[in-house]
Amino acid sequence: xxxxxxxxxxxxxxxxxxxxxxxxxxxxxxxxxxxxxxxxxxxxxxxxxxxxxxxxxxxxxxxxxxxxxxxxxxxxxxxxxxxxxxxxxxxxxxxxxxxxxxxxxxxxxxxxxxx
Numbered sequence: 001x002x003x004x005x006x007x008x009x010x011x012x013x014x015x016x017x018x019x020x021x022x023x024x025x026x027x028x029x030x031x032x033x034x035x036x037x038x039x040x041x042x043x044x045x046x047x048x049x050x051x052x053x054x055x056x057x058x059x060x061x062x063x064x065x066x067x068x069x070x071x072x073x074x075x076x077x078x079x080x081x082x083x084x085x086x087x088x089x090x091x092x093x094x095x096x097x098x099x100x101x102x103x104x105x106x107x108x109x110x111x112x113x114x115x
Contacts (some may be wrong), residue, residue, distance in 0.1 A: 008061060009081030016041060018081060019058040028056060047115075052089015059084065 011018055019041035023030055028043035036042045040059040047054050065078040 002074075004086040006063075006078065006083065007083040008064075008076050008079035009058075009083055010079050011081055015039065015058050016059065018083075019043060019056075022058065022083070023057060026056075040093050047087065047089060050089060052087055052088075055086045055088060057084040057086075058082075 007069040009015075009018060013087045019030070022028065023043050026045055028045040031042040031044055033042060036057070037059075040057060043058070045054055046052075052085070059082050061076065061079050062081060064074065065072060065079075068074065068077055088096075
C-alpha cells in the first residue's frame with residue numbers, strides 16, 4: 001500500500017478555497033504552520049477505512065510547466081493545484097487489501113459535496 005498519493009486539481013478557485021472545501025467535506029482540521037510555505041495549506045484528519053491519520057497538503061502544481069517547449073508538453077501542465085495525501089499509521093496486510101475496495105466509497109462521498 002502506498003503511504004502517499006498525488007492528485008492534480010483542476011480549478012479556477014484559489015487553492016485556499018479548495019483547502020476550505022476539502023476540510024469541510026472531509027471534516028479535516030487545518031494546521032497553521034509557518035514552515036509549510038506561502039500558498040500551501042496543510043490539513044489532517046482520521047482515516048475512515050484504516051487506523052491512522054491522513055495529512056493533506058494543498059499546494060500549487062510543482063510538477064507542471066507553465067510554458068513548456070512542444071516536446072515537453074504534459075497532461076499535468078494544465079492543473080494549477082496539487083493535493084498531496086499522506087497516510088500516517090500502522091500498515092498491515094489487511095489495510096493493503098482493503099485500500100482499493102474502500103477508496104472508491106470515500107471518493108464518491110467527496111464528489112457528492114461538489115457540483
